[in-house]
Each structure stands twice: as structure tokens, then as C-alpha cells.
Amino acid sequence: MRIAHALLALLLPAAISSVSSNEEPPREAAVPADSTVVAFWPRDADDTLSHARDPDGIVWLSSSSGRGFFGTVTSKFDTFVQTALHPLIQRIDIAWVPPVDAESTTFDQFFSHSPHLVAVHSVGIHVQVVPVFPIDGQTFLNEAKQREIEANVQNVLQDAISTSGVVPEFQAGFLANSLCNYRKWGNNSPMTSASDPSAASSVWCYTSSFSFPTTVPIATRGLPAFKRTDDATTLTTESPERESALGIYLRSKVPAFDYVSRVTQVTLEQSSSQYRLSTRVFEAWTADAHQIPISWQYDEHDGSKTAAHSLAVSSIRLDDAPSIEYLSLEQNGEAEMITKSSLMLPKNQFPGYVTPASVNVSIAGEGFHRRYSIDVDLHGAQRKCSESKLLLRVPLSHDVYADLDELRRMERFGELRLLAFSKHIEIERPSPVSPQHTIALEFPIASSDTVHIDFPIHFRYQAPSESDLYHLASIVSPEFFLYCPSSSRQSEPQVGQRDTDDSSAESLDAAYFQRLSVKSPIDVQDIAVPVGYLPHGPFVSIMTLSVASLGALLLVFIAVTTKTPPSASLSSLWKLKSA
Incomplete structure (x- = not known):
């Protein structure tokens, strides 16, 4: 049941409450990871996966259609920062959507409609700041408060995710008033929700979007760097250690395979102390391979085991009672056995009809x-x-x-x-x-x-x-x-939905609103805009002064050389109207 809840949590992520205290900021980079869940899915919802174990204990997954795989990685750990979250901030989300062609109907069906994802189909780096609820409109629209929140967000992100080229260069005014949580936009339009004081605070947020820095190599765009140490997972700035969330799982566990990141999102919330942030990472990826290896073997680091769960969804059923069948590992003493289980899904969480536009x-x-x-x-x-x-x-x-x-x-x-x-x-x-x-x-x-x-x-x-x-x-x-x-x-x-699900x-x-699925992420439009060329400054100044001087001389010449005939007085032109 724990594995089933872990898989359900992948589909229906819930917010974590924040706690603050008055502790001094510690110097450590991170604390041990709480959990990591790696899930392998058929790339298309109508496909199935089969498995076979080799003599080395590695399980090889095969796609029945050969169309490849879709996968997700979720990880949760705490990160220490030097700047505490602003008291008006509930959480900060930052998402990277790279310019890739990574179509997956499984992603469209189960993940693209999640209101917890900041952006899905727009290439770029997207930042979303969710304020604490309830927040009144006067505070939300107050420019001074917004600038305070903006400065805090900039410091927190640069402190927690300081990898070069991953966090954009922030300019004053980068946070804009916006609407989020589209599933609560009301029964007419966001215009109604935004003007309704009783509902507006649940849909208000601050957002900003950026293109990827051109100085960052294309191969690493969209992927924040992570580092796996003996006892912790953390965000890092060390280039040799750059890895995606999936890369950490693959390293030293199973043979690597080629995959493409579809979207990566990091969520930062207050943790158990003022300078500790609960960090949640979600990464979705696709792979074209016919077979890929997975392993349920734990990594050993100084005798300690990392809390990692590997799941493989073997088949998906989308009908009146949607469900998935998944493979999991059961241990009975030293014996290991891969078993197939079924999980009923909450029907009203997923669209019954998804055709990417x-x-x-x-x-x-x-x-x-x-x-x-x-x-x-x-x-x-x-x-x-x-x-x-x-x-x-x-x-x-x-x-x-x-x-x-x-x-x-x-x-x-x-x-x-x-x-x-x-x-x-x-x-x-x-x-x-x-x-x-x-x-x-x-x-x-x-x-x-x-x-x-x-x-x-x-x-x-x-x-x-x-x-x-x-x-x-x-x-x-x-x-x-x-x-x-x-x-x-x-x-x-619906069947399979717990009463405690926040979603x-x-x-x-x-x-009333659904996020429209799009076949491939829509790329950034770069338009060349002319700028003032400073080396041309003296030439432009001389030409401007010359033209202005010629114009002034021309006006003086016209004024001097043009003779105006004397005009008759108004009194001489006025005549009494005859009766």
C-alpha cells in the first residue's frame, strides 16, 4: 500500500505546510534525502511493458510496440539557505521546459493537466510564487510588498539553486501579478474569479517567464544540476557533478540509456526551521529505446541505504474505472520477487479525452x-x-x-x-x-x-x-x-480517491478550464530589435546639430527675405449692416 500511495502521489502531488523559527542559518548544504520515487511508464497510454531479469539481477523493461518509454522522478530533501522565505510566501516553483520533441500520450493524459505544474508547453524557465492564503487584494496588488517579495525570491533562488545558467538573470520588476491554479478559475472565466474577493486569493500568484540563457550549452539547458553525495542529495554548482534527477538514480545502479527531459520543476517551501527549505523535485522524461534497465537494488553509502522506490507501470486502462497495473518488488527475507499490482485511479482527476493540439x-x-x-x-x-x-x-x-x-x-x-x-x-x-x-x-x-x-x-x-x-x-x-x-x-x-487528498x-x-495539451513544447520567439550603436554617437550628434542649424538658418532666411504687404485695419474693413 505504501508503494501505491507513492505512485498516487506522483499523479496527485500535495502541498507541504511550512513552519518557521528563529534559528541562525547553518552552513551545511543539505540534509539526507527523505525519498525518491522513479517510475517507468509506457510512452503511449495504449502500450504495455513487459519485464525480464538477467543473471546480474537487473530487470529489463520492454515496450510491446517499440515506441519507447516515459518516466518520472520525484525526490524530496531539505536544503539550507541563508535567506528565509518571506512570511507572505507559501511556496516558490521554478520549472524548466526545454525545446525538445518528446511526445508522450501518457504525459498528456496523466501529468500535463496537473495544476501543480507551473508550465508544460511553453519553452523557457518559469517562476511562480504562491502567496499565503488567504491574502487580501490590497496586499497582493501593493507594489511595495511585491518588491519585497521579489527581492526575497531572487535571494532564495540564487542561494538554493545557484547553478550557473539555470536560474535566469533577474531584473527589477521580474515578478508580475498573475492567475494560477486554473482548476479554481470559477464557472465563467478567470475574470470572475479575480474580481470575487472570496475566491480571488486562491487563484492569485506572481509569475515570470524567461528564455534560456544563450551562454548555456544546449545539452544542459532546462536541467538544473543535482549532486549525490554519500548521505545527501542537493543542488550543486560543480560542473563535473551536473546530473539530472534521473541521472542520479542511474549512476552506479544500472546501465545508462539515452533519454530526453520533458519538464523539470523544483518546489521550495518552508521546512522545520527558518533557514531550511523543503525541496521537491519532479522530472519527466522520454526515451526512444526498445528496452531499458531498472533496478530495485539499494545504493550502499557507508553502510546506509538511500530511500528510493522504483516502479514500473506495465499497462494503463482508461475507461469508466481508470486504473494502472504496476510492477513492484516484494522482499521476504532474502528472497526477492517482482509482483504485479493494480491501482484504481480517481476518475475526476484525469481527462477522459485527450488529443494534443x-x-x-x-x-x-x-x-x-x-x-x-x-x-x-x-x-x-x-x-x-x-x-x-x-x-x-x-x-x-x-x-x-x-x-x-x-x-x-x-x-x-x-x-x-x-x-x-x-x-x-x-x-x-x-x-x-x-x-x-x-x-x-x-x-x-x-x-x-x-x-x-x-x-x-x-x-x-x-x-x-x-x-x-x-x-x-x-x-x-x-x-x-x-x-x-x-x-x-x-x-x-471517485473510486480510489482518498478523502484526505488535497487535490x-x-x-x-x-x-471549467482544462490545460490544452500540445504535441510539442512551443519554442521561444527571438526577434532582432535595433539598438542605439554608441560608436555612431558623435556622427549622429554632428549630423543632428548640422540639420537643426540648417533648418534654423532657412527659417531666418525666409523671415528676412519674404515681404508681407501691410494689412488694412479692422475698423476700415467694418461696415454697418444696412437695414
Whole structure:
């Protein structure tokens, strides 16, 4: 039963309460890991896995279709930091979505709809800060409080995850007011939830999105570094020790195999003391191999055993009573036996119909004022919904802005619905002193499977440069959500759902919004924006002064040489109107 709960926890992660104290910050890097669960799945939900043990005790998993594997790794450990979490912060989530082609219907079915994942389909580094509940709107929207939280988040992330190139370079104003926890967005739209004081605090958060630094090698982008020592797992800055969460499990346990990271997320919450953070790592990956090795043998470090569980899901059943069959290890004395067990899944946690959409994003036009063009092929995903709508949560970096007055004019003509936490976005500020923003745009969906979205986007002026004529302005893709008002509603817990599940109130059946599954992560759009070239400064100044001087001389010349005839007085021109 413990293994079953561990597997269920993979699918339905629950939040951990935070505790604070007045301890001084210790110097150790980390404490021993609490637990690690490695799960192997069929890459596609209609596939099955079989197993065979070799003489060395290694179990080889085989895909019946040969389409490969999907896997997850979850790990929990404590990390010591020098900066305690701000009292208004419940948790910090940071996710890395690399630009990879790693399709998996298993991922789409069981994991992409989790409200605990910050981002799934938008390539980049995504930060989400969830405030403590309840939080009133005045505190949430207070700029001074937001700057305090922002400074604290920057210090905590750089302290806890200081690997070079993994945490982005933060600029003042990087946290934007936003909406999270889409399963609680209300029965109409996030606009309703945001304006309802009784419900808003459960969906408010701060977010920011970044492209991957170009200085980081492509092979390591999207993967925070971890280090496995004799008694601990910790985040590290040592390049030779860079490993993904799965890499730690594979090292010295089983033969390595090639895999691709689909998404990695680290969650930081307050632990048992002020300067100790409970750190949870989730990594999803895919592998094209026909066979991969796994092992249930524990690693021995100085006579101690690491708390690691290995699971293999052999088959998945998606019907009125969804369930999975999984392989686990049972030990009876010195005897080891792999057994097959079945786990019933809470039906209302997973969508019964998942067809990944095809999304094509482009930036049309030239210059600083362009159009954000998006084509979405839903492949019939909205047919179970009436009056369906598509909602985009759009991150706006320091380099770009949206003219809210322009969008409100489009809203008056029924082209879209706008949600913005600011009455206006300052459009004249240059990029170095501009904050990030997040807006939500809602578009109606016609009966066709294809949706075309088009709205204006503008680029900010960049700081002048000594060496470059252009600056690459990065536009991170929005997250897509499908609004289904006619989806079924179930208030009673389903078979296999425990009453204590924190996520039972966030079931898909009770939610009106679902995260739209996308075939492959949508890449960042890099647009070359012209910048002031400082070596041209003297030339530009001389030319400007020359042209201005010539213009002034021309005006003086015209004023002197042009003779104006004397005008008659007004009194002489006025005549009494005859009766």
C-alpha cells in the first residue's frame, strides 16, 4: 500500500505546510534525502511493458510496440539557505521546459493537466510564487510588498539553486501579478474569479517567464544540476557533478540509456526551521529505446541505504474505472520477487479525452509594432464542449509590452476578452527599467477545429550598445486553456480517491478550464530589435546639430527675405449692416 500511495502521489502531488523559527542559518548544504520515487511508464497510454531479469539481477523493461518509454522522478530533501522565505510566501516553483520533441500520450493524459505544474508547453524557465492564503487584494496588488517579495525570491533562488545558467538573470520588476491554479478559475472565466474577493486569493500568484540563457550549452539547458553525495542529495554548482534527477538514480545502479527531459520543476517551501527549505523535485522524461534497465537494488553509502522506490507501470486502462497495473518488488527475507499490482485511479482527476493540439506561433510585421499570430488545430478537443473558449495566459517580458487601450478597443468589438491587473502598462519606458507583465486573453471558438488568433504586440527601446546593432527580444509562448462549460460535474469522490487528498477539490470534473495539451513544447520567439550603436554617437550628434542649424538658418532666411504687404485695419474693413 505504501508503494501505491507513492505512485498516487506522483499523479496527485500535495502541498507541504511550512513552519518557521528563529534559528541562525547553518552552513551545511543539505540534509539526507527523505525519498525518491522513479517510475517507468509506457510512452503511449495504449502500450504495455513487459519485464525480464538477467543473471546480474537487473530487470529489463520492454515496450510491446517499440515506441519507447516515459518516466518520472520525484525526490524530496531539505536544503539550507541563508535567506528565509518571506512570511507572505507559501511556496516558490521554478520549472524548466526545454525545446525538445518528446511526445508522450501518457504525459498528456496523466501529468500535463496537473495544476501543480507551473508550465508544460511553453519553452523557457518559469517562476511562480504562491502567496499565503488567504491574502487580501490590497496586499497582493501593493507594489511595495511585491518588491519585497521579489527581492526575497531572487535571494532564495540564487542561494538554493545557484547553478550557473539555470536560474535566469533577474531584473527589477521580474515578478508580475498573475492567475494560477486554473482548476479554481470559477464557472465563467478567470475574470470572475479575480474580481470575487472570496475566491480571488486562491487563484492569485506572481509569475515570470524567461528564455534560456544563450551562454548555456544546449545539452544542459532546462536541467538544473543535482549532486549525490554519500548521505545527501542537493543542488550543486560543480560542473563535473551536473546530473539530472534521473541521472542520479542511474549512476552506479544500472546501465545508462539515452533519454530526453520533458519538464523539470523544483518546489521550495518552508521546512522545520527558518533557514531550511523543503525541496521537491519532479522530472519527466522520454526515451526512444526498445528496452531499458531498472533496478530495485539499494545504493550502499557507508553502510546506509538511500530511500528510493522504483516502479514500473506495465499497462494503463482508461475507461469508466481508470486504473494502472504496476510492477513492484516484494522482499521476504532474502528472497526477492517482482509482483504485479493494480491501482484504481480517481476518475475526476484525469481527462477522459485527450488529443494534443497543434499550435503554430509567429510574430508578423516589421519594426517595433507587430502582430502576435497563433494558429491552433484542436483536433476535435472542443467537441465535447458547448460554447467553448480558448484562454491564453500571456507573459510579457521586459522587452515587450501590450497596449491595453488597444486591446480594450478590440474587446469592445467582441474580438476578445481581456484580463489585466494593471489599468495601464507604461509604453514609453525602455527595456532596462520596465517590469514584466502577465495578461490573459480569451477568444471564442467556432465550430471549426482550427482557431486563428491575432493581437498586437510591441517592442520596447533597448539600452544603447558598444558592440551590437541589434538585440534579441525573447517572447515566451503563452499557456493555453480550454473553457468547457458543458463538461460533466461530479461532486462525490471517485473510486480510489482518498478523502484526505488535497487535490480532490481540484478535479477536472469540477473545473471549467482544462490545460490544452500540445504535441510539442512551443519554442521561444527571438526577434532582432535595433539598438542605439554608441560608436555612431558623435556622427549622429554632428549630423543632428548640422540639420537643426540648417533648418534654423532657412527659417531666418525666409523671415528676412519674404515681404508681407501691410494689412488694412479692422475698423476700415467694418461696415454697418444696412437695414
